[in-house]
Amino acid sequence: xxxxxxxxxxxxxxxxxxxxxxxxxxxxxxxxxxxxxxxxxxxxxxxxxxxxxxxxxxxxxxxxxxxxxxxxxxxxxxxxxxxxxxxxxxxxxxxxxxxxxxxxxxxxxxxxxxxxxxxxxxxxxxxxxxxxxxxxxxxxxxxxxxxxxxxxxxxxxxxxxxxxxxxxxxxxxxxxxxxxxxxxxxxxxxxxxxxxxxxxxxxxxxxxxxxxxxxxxxxxxxxxxxxxxxxxxxxxxxxxxxxxxxxxxxxxxxxxxxxxxxxxxxxxxxxxxxxxxxxxx
Numbered sequence: 312x313x314x315x316x317x318x319x320x321x322x323x324x325x326x327x328x329x330x331x332x333x334x335x336x337x338x339x340x341x342x343x344x345x346x347x348x349x350x351x352x353x354x355x356x357x358x359x360x361x362x363x364x365x366x367x368x369x370x371x372x373x374x375x376x377x378x379x380x381x382x383x384x385x386x387x388x389x390x391x392x393x394x395x396x397x398x399x400x401x402x403x404x405x406x407x408x409x410x411x412x413x414x415x416x417x418x419x420x421x422x423x424x425x426x427x428x429x430x431x432x433x434x435x436x437x438x439x440x441x442x443x444x445x446x447x448x449x450x451x452x453x454x455x456x457x458x459x460x461x462x463x464x465x466x467x468x469x470x471x472x473x474x475x476x477x478x479x480x481x482x483x484x485x486x487x488x489x490x491x492x493x494x495x496x497x498x499x500x501x502x503x504x505x506x507x508x509x510x511x512x513x514x515x516x517x518x519x520x521x522x523x524x525x526x527x528x529x530x531x532x533x534x535x536x537x538x539x540x541x542x543x544x545x546x547x548x549x550x551x552x553x554x555x556x557x558x559x560x561x562x563x564x565x566x567x568x569x570x571x572x573x574x575x576x577x578x579x580x581x582x583x584x585x586x587x588x589x590x591x592x
């Protein structure tokens with residue numbers, strides 16, 4: 312449980328996922344808010360500018376890859392009547408993080424005394440779970456025989472997205488690149504680095520279609536990350552060169568390099584099967 316709790320703390324600090332958001336509530340509790348209806352894909356600067364750039368050739372081709380499952384069937388979730396209740400009672404309307412009619416809010420508990428994690432629905436509706444007390448945990452595949460398989464927190468969240476969101480995303484770990492682009496440049500550099508670390512842990516443990524989408528997000532974030540570092544370096548040079556006459560804009564947002572212009576740190580290519588996903592080309 313110690314490893315699971317540390318994993319929850321890491322996930323609770325991440326921002327920028329498209330299909331869910333996390334709120335860390337103590338060392339042993341993580342709230343996960345998931346929209347019941349999948350948000351539309353948002354255009355972002357990278358895809359608008361990357362056409363014609365040599366970096367584009369390194370991004371996995373996604374032509375014909377469906378972002379959402381066409382299956383109309385919704386996966387039913389049954390209650391785990393043998394499970395344990397959460398340490399904190401259910402609140403209203405949504406545990407203080409995203410509770411409304413359009414969201415489902417889940418509580419992931421990694422209580423040391425239980426020797427196994429549990430997941431409870433705190434707010435929202437879920438087929439097969441409407442007439443059950445919210446103190447009864449969900450019976451999830453990732454929770455089955457957890458002592459033997461030790462599912463990671465991102466696996467649990469991925470299953471929650473699959474059973475909660477409609478239409479069902481092919482990649483529950485999809486990144487909201489438009490959100491990252493609106494961050495101040497330093498914040499974007501830090502956020503992309505943290506998200507890449509999470510996706511690297513997932514890479515190789517996902518279905519083939521999701522793997523392709525994860526690789527594409529990794530490539531885009533790598534490009535954005537090093538572009539942000541270059542922009543941040545320029546801001547520091549400006550500040551030291553003329554700090555008396557010019558105050559740099561610390562809230563400057565990330566913008567991609569012009570077509571044909573490589574990121575300051577060089578061009579990076581993502582390859583399957585390598586121990587590191589960032590390889591200088």
